[in-house]
Amino acid sequence: MVVLARRAVSSVIAEALLIIVGVSLAATLASVVLSRVSVLQSRLVSISADAVQALSERLTYVYALYDEPNERFIIYIKNVGRYPVYPIEEFTVFFGDTSHASYYVLSTNPSPKCGCWSYEEYGTSNGVIEPGELVAFYVYNASVVRAPYYFKLVTARGSSLEVTFAP
């Protein structure tokens, strides 16, 4: 009787141990796999969202000229996409001619030959190019450039617009 009772107890303990081991194994596996899946999911979503966002940013060149009295180039860009493009403050601008282009910095107080750029929104001035909105980029060249001129704009999300013009 004592032997039978001991066997019954040991089988209960063994089953309990098995359950504990099984549950902890399942929990470990689940946490590992779920974390991997969540990483994969977030990467997939962010890659596709970035791709869609970059494709959604559709800026087009409208017109460009040299504004002689103010010693600056004016390049008009329009958002022809369905989504707003922002923030303009984080845009990267390169300007020059077809043989050499330099990086230009954004300035809130530009002056001739500063090697900088500023902008003016023909719509709501909020640093966002809304769909359909036109923006004038004022480029103050620091060095002498010869036509045809080259202007490149890279948005904060990485889509770019390149223009070669000779007004």
Added chain:
Amino acid sequence: MAVAPVVVSSIFFLVAIVLAAALGTALIQYYASIVRMRELFKQEIEVSKAVLVVERAYLEESCVNLVLTNRGSSSVIIDEHASVLLDYYQQNGLRKIELLQFGASWFVSRTLAEVTQSPASSLAVELKPGGSAVIRACPSQQMDSSKQVTIVIVSKLGVKAEYVYTPS
């Protein structure tokens, strides 16, 4: 000994369901992104099929009238979302670049069988392939008609036409 396998397999089954749900969500989001991308590409192709050509321009009551024809194979909408830019010289010799306002300083009217409808101030015009319209652009300052005038029109989706001419 019968309970342990049932409990363990149930847990594994639940984990599998959660995993499948997570993967399914990711795949659905990915698919939605691909659909959006396809729409954007489609729009890009549609825009590239439209070609706006300026046939001629003429001055009328200090406004420039521009006869536009869609020579492409898809429609172009000319409405308030289009931009009209005028680059001209004022009579005092100063150059002026002006973004005109729809319904206030630029108007569009359809041309049907060489007859232009009266200028509409707030109506959109759909230029079907082969269709023509007249854009009436009125500068804020009196322009020097002996000097070159440049007019640029860009539709909401980016179909552009540019015309340079000297009124007299």
